[in-house]
Amino acid sequence: MAKKRRRREKPVSTGSIAFRIGLSSGFSLLLIFIVLDVVLFCISILPSLIDETGNIQPVFNNYNDFYIFIREWNIDILLRVEGIIVLLWVIFETLKVRARLRPLEDFGDAALKLEAAIDKLSPDEEDQKLETGYAELAGLETAVNKLMTRMRDSYRQQARFVSDASHELRTPIAVIKGYADLLDRWGKTDEKILEESIEAIKSESDSMQHLVEQLLFLARGDSGRTTLNVTDFDVTEVMKEVCEESAMIDQAHTYLFEGEEPVPASGDVSLIKQATRILIENASKYTPEGGEIKLRSLNVNGHPAFSVQDSGIGISESDIPHIFDRFYRSDDSRSKQTGGSGLGLAIAKWIVERHGGHFEIISRKDIGTRITVVLF
Ligand SMILES: Nc1ncnc2c1ncn2[C@@H]1O[C@H](COP(=O)(O)OP(=O)(O)OP(=O)(O)O)[C@@H](O)[C@H]1O
Ligand SMILES: [Mg+2]
Structure with a gap:
């Protein structure tokens, strides 16, 4: 209409x-x-x-x-x-x-001039600034220019998000298509090709599904459609549970838990578990087999907190400010061929920030990483 x-x-x-x-x-x-x-x-x-x-x-x-x-x-x-x-x-x-x-009357004239100047502003032109020439409107101009800068940033971020997401999805689609072609030409009779192709298609579609789920989580979060189901819980209990579950799934590493005292907190337990699993998944991915992964529940200055510590490859100082950016992966993790799209920590950040919390990171190259989540 x-x-x-x-x-x-x-x-x-x-x-x-x-x-x-x-x-x-x-x-x-x-x-x-x-x-x-x-x-x-x-x-x-x-x-x-x-x-x-x-x-x-x-x-x-x-x-x-x-x-x-x-x-x-x-x-x-x-x-x-x-x-x-x-x-x-x-x-x-x-x-x-x-x-x-x-x-x-002067104010009316100024408002008309302001409107005409705002009409001329374009979201794409970075250097364009609002200028009416009225000294009385200087404060308003600064406010509009700041707003425009923020809108341009968010516009750019959204555009980059869409382009990165498309780029990430292109690889598994290309692999699946490649194997489908292979099957079409020679695979029907060759059992070895058949098996290899089915495996690859299954694995690529799994990672594609994982990526789409991550993208959906972030898109829902950005649009404000994710609501928290807040309850009171004991961080120690939750960490113990996630630690046992991880030890069962990943037998290549040793899982330890530390923290006897109850640490009361309130929040969305399933989202807190999701953030913890993201940290554990990274610890496991970036720690050589046989390495140790330690979970702790603790109080930091009276705030409930938990940490995940590994004995893995570590994160360089220059990478630390970027690891929570969407699609960011350090060169080391890329060259290690661990797989992943760089969205895990962006999701964990969204969850922790929605709980009013923050991250504290200590990491040394080739010694290990400890990421502590301090809630509200
Ligand atoms: N425990 C860790 N040890 C070393 N590097 C880490 C660790 N945790 C995160 N990183 C670095 O931070 C980057 C971002 O992590 P993130 O979890 O967001 O992405 P990912 O693990 O690469 O992919 P995804 O989680 O989407 O599968 C990683 O690629 C890695 O370079
Ligand atoms: Mg990850």
Whole structure:
């Protein structure tokens, strides 16, 4: 359905508003004069209206009498003076109101100029800034320019997110297509090719599914569609549970748990578990087989916290500020061919920040990494 554009009313000029106010004020003065004149008229004819005997007499026997009365009392001059006073009053009031409304008119002009300048702004042109030339609007211009910069940043981030996501999905699709072609040509009869292709297609579609689930999580989070199911829980209990579960799934590493005291917290337990699993998955992925992975529940300055520590490849100092960026993977992890898209920690960050928490990272190359999550 076509959107109905709101019709803009033609602005009424301040001059015409001032004139209308002046006119109505003049009209009020005129009414006062009329009332005064009527009272004066009554007072002046009263003595001639009643004679000595107390009877009412006609004041004017003819038009001439009335004319003489007007000349005698100078009523014509009085009316003219009153008329001039009313006229001058209208002019005076109009000018006074106009002067008072002038700042409003200037503001209206500035607003129109601002609107025209905003209309010209484009989300793509980085260097474009809002400039109206009005000193009074400098604060507003700065605010709009800051808003534009933030909008451009978020626009750029969204565009990069879509392009990175498409790029990540292209690889598994290409692999699946390659194996499908291989099967089509030679695989139907060759059992070895058949098996290899089925394995590869299964593995690629698994990683594609994982990637799509990660993308959906972040997209839902960005659009505010993920709600937290907040309950009270014991961090120690949850960490113990996740530690046991990880030890069962991953037998290539040794899992340890430390933390005997209960650490009460409140939050969405399933999301907290998801964030912990992301940290454990990284610890396992970037730690050589046989290495140790240690989970802890603790209190940090009175705040509930937990940490995941590994004895793996470590993260270089220059990579640490970027590891929570979407699709960021350090060169080391790429060259290690561990697989992954670089979205795990972005998801963990979203979860932790939604709980009002933050991360603390200590890492040494080839010694290991400890990531602590401090909740609210
Ligand atoms: N425990 C760790 N040891 C060494 N490097 C790590 C560790 N945790 C994270 N990193 C680095 O941070 C990067 C980002 O981690 P993240 O979990 O976001 O992505 P990923 O593990 O590469 O892929 P995904 O989690 O999406 O499968 C990793 O690629 C790796 O370079
Ligand atoms: Mg990961």
